Amino acid sequence: MKLIKKSEEVVQVTGGWREEGQRIVLVPTMGWFHEGHLSLMRLARSLGTKIIVSLFVNPIQFGPREDLAAYPRDLDRDRRLAEQEGVDALFAPAVEEMFEPEFQTRVVLSKVSQGLCGAGRPGHFDGVATIVTKLFHLMVPHVAVFGEKDLQQLALIRRMVRDLNFQIEIVGHPIVREHDGLALSSRNSYLTEVERQTALCLSQAIGQARDTIRDSSNTASVVDLIAAATAYIEAHEGCQVDYVSIVDRWTLLPGTAIDQDSVMALAVKINGRVRLIDNGLLL
Amino acid sequence: MKLIKKSEEVVQVTGGWREEGQRIVLVPTMGWFHEGHLSLMRLARSLGTKIIVSLFVNPIQFGPREDLAAYPRDLDRDRRLAEQEGVDALFAPAVEEMFEPEFQTRVVLSKVSQGLCGAGRPGHFDGVATIVTKLFHLMVPHVAVFGEKDLQQLALIRRMVRDLNFQIEIVGHPIVREHDGLALSSRNSYLTEVERQTALCLSQAIGQARDTIRDSSNTASVVDLIAAATAYIEAHEGCQVDYVSIVDRWTLLPGTAIDQDSVMALAVKINGRVRLIDNGLLL
Known part of the structure; x- marks a missing residue:
């Protein structure tokens, strides 16, 4: 090389x-x-x-x-x-x-x-x-x-x-993840062992939104999905949501209904020090 | 073709x-x-x-x-x-x-x-x-x-x-000019015959600056050169100077001394209707 x-x-x-x-x-x-x-x-x-x-x-x-x-x-x-x-x-x-x-x-x-x-x-x-x-x-x-x-x-x-x-x-x-769902990132190297566990809440929040949509036969509202993900993440000590959004994967415009191109995207600051992002398709 | x-x-x-x-x-x-x-x-x-x-x-x-x-x-x-x-x-x-x-x-x-x-x-x-x-x-x-x-x-x-x-x-x-010095421009087609004559003051102003520099053995000041060109152009009926500047041809930064890269650049509005530009090296 x-x-x-x-x-x-x-x-x-x-x-x-x-x-x-x-x-x-x-x-x-x-x-x-x-x-x-x-x-x-x-x-x-x-x-x-x-x-x-x-x-x-x-x-x-x-x-x-x-x-x-x-x-x-x-x-x-x-x-x-x-x-x-x-x-x-x-x-x-x-x-x-x-x-x-x-x-x-x-x-x-x-x-x-x-x-x-x-x-x-x-x-x-x-x-x-x-x-x-x-x-x-x-x-x-x-x-x-x-x-x-x-x-x-x-x-x-x-x-x-x-x-x-x-x-x-x-x-x-596609995003490459650890066995437990954490999206790989060079910035993961800033995390302590405890923070790394906490950081699992990002991918978990997306997974929960996906479950809610499936269980409700896609009747859950975008506003409620975002509120639930935000609450879930902020229930974790030291986690501060920068944004949780549901957008079209191509235009990045926010949607009001969930379709094949809908992505939940989020950014979270951990202990005010490490900013992580994650995203996933919802259907 | x-x-x-x-x-x-x-x-x-x-x-x-x-x-x-x-x-x-x-x-x-x-x-x-x-x-x-x-x-x-x-x-x-x-x-x-x-x-x-x-x-x-x-x-x-x-x-x-x-x-x-x-x-x-x-x-x-x-x-x-x-x-x-x-x-x-x-x-x-x-x-x-x-x-x-x-x-x-x-x-x-x-x-x-x-x-x-x-x-x-x-x-x-x-x-x-x-x-x-x-x-x-x-x-x-x-x-x-x-x-x-x-x-x-x-x-x-x-x-x-x-x-x-x-x-x-x-x-x-290099700029292509008519026999009388007018720089060719698609916008010249907006000019009346009288305006076309008036428009000669652009290239003349640059020529005069060049003459002044030569006659003064390059001791004329940039400020005076700009003032003289501006006055000359504005003495022509219907001519309004947008700018007269002396700049480096590569960086376009204004200079305080005249050198091989010094260009006089100007833009003039004729009868508030047609905007023409011209420029020329000064040495």
Whole structure:
């Protein structure tokens, strides 16, 4: 596996692949790989002939009071894990390589970036759309794979690709969970053992909403489902709900009825310190 | 020459060219071709093996009180002219082809879009950066050619290409002028014969600044040069200065000394009806 740190080199390597007729699949990541990332790499493997993973903790998607400096990093470990998955190249640029001092461009989506995580993280999704655009231009992949755990990010990227006519196929990968339901996240490494148990309330709240809908033959109201999930989570010590919403998985618009595309999405802060998200289809 | 109206077709045609190893040059325009556009096409001819011209009056770069509806259009004439210049394809999509109802993405540059024309046309350069991004993604040209008359647009596109890592070479073409110095513009067709004579004061003001600098061995102050150009233009009946600035041609930042990159840029409204721009290097 090639480790690439320079933009020029990644352009050259992926350009060479394209000339050879390879089908290039990109997996954009911020590193600190867990089984979720490795599943994306395996899916990528099945979708093309050359797999490139980007590893970049993108400063412009972190707010001033967020965990940019603390975000976990271990390039050597990530490199070994990607290599074991048969990744062809890992692109891990320095911040200075991606952002010149004169950098001043943002890709901004006006609707899909509002609400949910966008409400509490102003500028976050502009930063995501911008870095993904840069990565797409450097590597010009045929396909890019994103996890469904970042529901809003995936909807944003899909919308951006349509709006800006990127000739790239976007593929989502279902959330990967621990045996007990906890959605995998690099931020789980911030949790103590006790907090990790508490964090199970996120996936449990979604499961309970799903049960309520089934048991009521889909007559339960959206308002009641949200209220029940919120109450359930906040009954857990140290859990503060940032949001619980039921939205369409594509547009992220809130719905009043539950259908095949309805997703419960939630964000919860644990002990005021670790912010976790989760989501799931309700039918 | 192919006339292409659909996005899918332009992707297919230019994609085919790329596979053949052609070097693709794009000339983005809003149509109503004059000698300035035709010069861009000739330059394009010398820079690649396949030339594609886009013709699209982009609604998102016009303000609500600007001349979108009145902007001159004549596809049949433009088509003949492009064909005579040996253009390989003309991409002329309908507005609905470029903007879906759910469209919500903008490419925004925070600095280079400020000042000069950006001050009086809020949102204009976001619209330009966004449509150029879409055209780049649809056609993936090796080179794109822009006129230097739109100084700020050219600086914006160059900055955007660097910031977003587009793998496209941007080439500027010098302003094309009438024998008497008037910079060619589609908006010149709005002028009466008398107004057309009056409009010569734009290029004359730049020429006079250049003379003053030479005669003073470059000791004239930027403030005085701007004041003299403003006074000269406003001495002409019906001329209202929107701005007269002396800026660096790359960063568009105002300078205090005149050097090889110093440009006088100006915008003037004639009889409150037609807004013209011009610019020129001062050394």
